[in-house]
Amino acid sequence: xxxxxxxxxxxxxxxxxxxxxxxxxxxxxxxxxxxxxxxxxxxxxxxxxxxxxxxxxxxxxxxxxxxxxxxxxxxxxxxxxxxxxxxxxxxxxxxxxxxxxxxxxxxxxxxx
Amino acid sequence: xxxxxxxxxxxxxxxxxxxxxxxxxxxxxxxxxxxxxxxxxxxxxxxxxxxxxxxxxxxxxxxxxxxxxxxxxxxxxxxxxxxxxxxxxxxxxxxxxxxxxxxxxxxxxxxx
Numbered sequence: 001x002x003x004x005x006x007x008x009x010x011x012x013x014x015x016x017x018x019x020x021x022x023x024x025x026x027x028x029x030x031x032x033x034x035x036x037x038x039x040x041x042x043x044x045x046x047x048x049x050x051x052x053x054x055x056x057x058x059x060x061x062x063x064x065x066x067x068x069x070x071x072x073x074x075x076x077x078x079x080x081x082x083x084x085x086x087x088x089x090x091x092x093x094x095x096x097x098x099x100x101x102x103x104x105x106x107x108x109x110x111x112x
Numbered sequence: 113x114x115x116x117x118x119x120x121x122x123x124x125x126x127x128x129x130x131x132x133x134x135x136x137x138x139x140x141x142x143x144x145x146x147x148x149x150x151x152x153x154x155x156x157x158x159x160x161x162x163x164x165x166x167x168x169x170x171x172x173x174x175x176x177x178x179x180x181x182x183x184x185x186x187x188x189x190x191x192x193x194x195x196x197x198x199x200x201x202x203x204x205x206x207x208x209x210x211x212x213x214x215x216x217x218x219x220x221x222x223x224x
Binding site: 058094101 | 146215
């Protein structure tokens with residue numbers, strides 16, 4: 001199992017550009033999450049999904065969108081990138097019967 | 113919503129000494145409390161967790177205690193080693209969707 005994978009590892013965006021952060025898991029987990037981590041801070045939940053076709057907002061959803069068309073993939077879309085979205089983005093997943101979340105390696109995004 | 117506070121923000125200990133990190137939470141419905149270790153540039157790694165029906169859990173040199181009445185939980189690391197140096201995050205989950213609210217983190221430095 002590759003676990004949770006994320007692409008790209010690094011990305012620099014200009015203000016106003018858009019991009020999609022990819023997240024894939026091969027563990028057949030129903031639950032998936034997107035977090036952002038600002039420098040020196042804890043992680044904050046952006047969006048989450050409890051299964052294909054079901055998504056909901058977390059604590060900091062503004063400026064982001066998600067979709068969940070398959071169990072494996074949970075892409076995060078940034079529209080009109082802003083400097084405030086400079087952060088490290090982590091995707092995580094878990095089964096519906098246990099609490100442990102498995103994190104991907106993260107995507108470091110800089111918006112200038 | 114849930115709010116998690118974590119103290120101290122930095123902790124310096126001599127190798128072999130113990131380290132204690134404390135967290136408080138606000139939502140009495142929270143029922144799952146994980147602790148993550150994050151090394152520089154890496155993903156968070158779960159080191160121990162506890163459910164609300166348990167008061168204490170131990171795994172080798174690491175232990176977590178939970179006081180539901182006072183709404184606080186603590187991480188104890190005994191016989192610290194240089195490889196314990198990292199940022200440690202506590203988190204609380206107030207619902208069945210597994211959404212995690214993280215503390216701001218504690219930078220632990222173990223000096224030989």
